[in-house]
Amino acid sequence: MVFEISGLYNGNMNDQIRNFTHEIHRRDRGLKSESPLDWLAAFSLLETYLNKLKKPGKKVIFIDEFPWIATARSKFLMAFENFWNHYCTKRKDLIVVICGSAASYMIQKIIKNKGGLHNRITRQIRLLPFTLGETQQFLKSRGIDYTLYDITQIYMAMGGVPHYLEKLSKGASVAQNIDRLCFEKDGTLRTEFNQLYASLFDDSEKHLTIIKTLANSNKGITRLQLAGQSGIASGGDLSLKLEELIESGFISEYPYYGNKKQLTLYRLSDEYSKFYLKFIQNNRNSGSGTWQKLYKSSSFVSWAGFSFETLCLKHISQIKKALRIDAIFSTNSSWFNDVAQIDLLINRDDNIMNQCEIKFYNTPFTIDKRYYLNLKHKTAALQQATQTRKNIFITMITTFGLNTNKYSNELVQNNIKLEDLFAD
Template sequence: MMARLIGRKYETGLLKEALDNDKSELIAIYGRRRVGKTFLVREIFKNELVFEVTGLYKGSMNDQLKSFVKEISKRTKHTIPAPPTWMEAFAALENYLDGLKGEEKKIIFIDEFPWIATARSKFLIAFENFWNRYCTKRNDLIVVICGSAASYMIQKIIRNKGGLHNRISRQIRLLPFNLNETAQFLKSRGISYTHYDITQVYMAMGGIPHYLEKLQKGLSVAQNIDKLCFEKDGILRNEFDLLYASLFDDSEKHLALIKVLAASNKGIIRQELIEKSGIPSGGDFSIKLEELMESGFVSEYPYYGKKKKLTLYRLSDEYSKFYLKFIQNNRNSGPGTWQRLHKSPSYISWAGFSFETLCLKHISQIKKALRIDAIYSTNSSWFNENAQVDLLIDRDDNIMNLCEMKFYNASFAIDKNYYLNLKNKIAALQQEANTHKNIFLTMVTTFGVTDNAYNRELVQNTIELDSLFSD
């Protein structure tokens, strides 16, 4: 997928620590489809991998067993017939491992673990037995289990109440690249885009390595998006349906939530999400929403003052938002579709809201640009009937940064109407928050803010797009 590993510093550190540990470890890695989980494991453990098998999507138990023992046969150079049970399959794996010499760490990698655990297969029981009875008696094994199906990984592995309870030594939730990592990735592939162009790519497909690697050198952003999203063989043209079906059981309910959230640019509260999705309040709704958040598709933003009922939920997956807004109804519009659409008023509106979501994923970079990353602060949203603040940074040094985020292809000019809107917003926040802190209006824009009387009076801080690309 990549010539070298980009970013992933924290995750790399965790995995390398396991290599230096003096005992066996069980590591769980999960994250949405195409985010780079498999590449990460193979890259970090490429010299220590002694067994690797990948679950077959919708494969039968017999299919999975054949695949499992085929890997053992390949490693041992002795053909092993597919056994009838998983207990026997793991016994064959144990025999293979017993024959490996040396005290160095040995990696057993089971990818797409949930797909192997077919109904009534008793795979999980056999795996629990393998770990508890065999692996824990050794100190040279690292078993990595990986899965895109967040519902399974969270409920059956990380929160397991049976044989794997408290057995996971490390867990990694792998998220998409941020802007900095995306820029590094594209550079590694010889693609030279400006930060503005990279941002346009990011707003359409997010920081998903598998999507980004399909961008073609020598094409403009509009040409590449056309090719990937609107042409008949574009990989993102039909990715949406595959994405959710492969990640979640009962994905229709997840999609119902996603579609409601996609229609709300500023986010909605839980009760409104329940009503509009038609999913009754209760355990099932909570589980589905949590699975979407754990997979990185949905984010929650607490309301100022920790009013839980006013917590906002936003669709934070760029590709899903882009698909539902543009691809779904324009897949058969012919060549040049995006080159036409990206000049339309609907694009301008979409880009503005998408940029806000992007900024909310880069709050640490915003704080770094403000030089407040060493000051304790909390992030929240705030709104009333007439105004909304998507990012409010409440600091311990008597300051609140009210962040306004604007995506524009030139310096952004504050006109009279927007000036009055901002004045009213600041006054309403000051009154309803009942705070004596200074409220600093902070503009986060692509190319800065035009110097005029309105800007000089109201704006305390300006942050430009380049700052969002910092580490």
């Protein structure tokens, strides 16, 4: 690491240049120069410093919070493009790493750059939240040894975001931790929601409108429905906002069986946002003990069921591994009509479809006569609508497995439990 800099939040151009220059002088105290007045001069100074590094081996230049440095009318991006194209590409020993939390800037100005950085990206790293298994490992490394069920509840409330997970206190229950972080006066997640979107996106009000619209639908809605319910016209602006939210992991796009584009579903997949809008927003002034009351309510049961579905859709690779079909080509989709809906349909190349039914319970799940008839009806509707000749295997994904009875024996071919979702 030969140069490392992080942008200053809300710093102006002069602040950013001084910070940049200070880092160069800190690493090379013998370098004498006038203070740069613009970014072209600042990068020229960086080149002077780099020219003095003669040791063999790769040399890393790391620029963090890149969008914060690129203040309005500063021409920072122009100067960086010039530095990359006319200096870095002539040296084979330099690796330049840039990153930033302002997702809209990174996507539009860097990844989709049509100027000097067009097609210049060597490798793109999309930093995703932890999986369930990674969350378990992270918590154990901090001395927190929850059960799989408890970790799942934590995940459904705040996702696999390390910045949130590291706030959990050892020795406190799940309910106590959620209470402290989300509902008490100084709780970290009590006021995080609005700050989060404002820091990530330009014109974040439209992003928030999309998020709040999707939060009202547990199963997801089509683009046409989203446009109508949000009031954002179904044009380029909506496409841009959807792309930014998808790339940043806040919403997910689920194709419809047969790849019918107009029936593609958009679904809020960020656990914290869903939890905030469902519980924190209207209860954040309720104080200590709020969550310990709420998680016993009927609204918790409804939220937990749909949140567990979202969680499972994020762990499809673990589901396929549990089914031992990870080596078989398959596609994942949703399917629905006026009378039935399947959130996860795995269409395999070995003449089988897995119709996945997802249930979150604190005990083994029992298929009673009513649910048995519902499953039969759903499978028949799927067969009739798709005209498939494939075998349809009903696959139950549950927390603690199934109670065996005549209904489960007749219908269920596969039973995936919580521990399967924690696999690598």
